[in-house]
Amino acid sequence: MEKQPEDINSQGFTDVELYDKTKVNRRTFLSSLTFVAGSALAYWGWDKLYYAPKETIADATAGARAPLRQVLDANGHVFKGVVDPNLLAPTYPKYKAAPKPRVNGYLGITDKKIDNWQLNVNKSTSETIQISLNELRKLPKTEFAFEFKCVEGWSQISYWGGVKFSDFVQHYNLTKQAQMAYVGLHTPDKKYYVGIDMPSAMHPQTLLCYEVSGKLLSSEHGAPLRLIIPTKYGIKNLKRIGTLFFSNERPPDYWAELGYDYFSGL
């Protein structure tokens, strides 16, 4: 429809056009305001996070800003609370297991001399017991295949055998120690080390493992004794255990120090 001269106001718009224009302007104004407010809020949040103190348990963590670690830890607590610690990881028939399981990670296992190996168990700060592989092999053996999962993005069904950590605790009268919150393990040279929360250590599928694919462990798979913990990622499955100890504090953990989740549950 042609604009009639009487409809056109001083700004050269019809009333209807002017109405639309002021509406758009108001909308533009409001969205700009929202954007500015949002940006300010984001900046404030970032600034607060940036200047937040770093977490303080330096040996067991990666120096993340405290609020971020609070979220990570909260996730960990949720998982600990929601996941039944005795829920079993799926197991598979032996024939489904890889005959030659993949090898990953050589920290703390490059030394070839393991003839004099014994497992050191720190019962307290003043008492350490030493246990030979032959002695451990006399305890009841547990074997199963499960899907081993590495955080680097591969997984594989493999078949393991050894003594349940919970059987080991009972046999060596470590029930009092097992009331503490964590088990710490490290290689004989201390180059690789992990901490495991006690409910996960006492889980019925957690093994002090000496066999893979029905044969004694090769050096690359962690001979003579390694941890197999199917409820956690590969990083927690420490190869070649030199020493094992109990603690109410989080034991040092190699990958947690580099920023990975301490719990690393599946």
Ligand SMILES: Nc1nc2c(c(=O)[nH]1)N[C@H]1C(S)=C(S)[C@@H](COP(=O)(O)O)O[C@H]1N2
């Ligand atoms: N001593 C030691 N244990 C270790 C590692 C390592 O580098 N050194 N790597 C871990 C990682 S990241 C994975 S995925 C598994 C791999 O176990 P595998 O070599 O038997 O497959 O071992 C874990 N245990």
Ligand SMILES: [Mo]
């Ligand atoms: Mo891994």
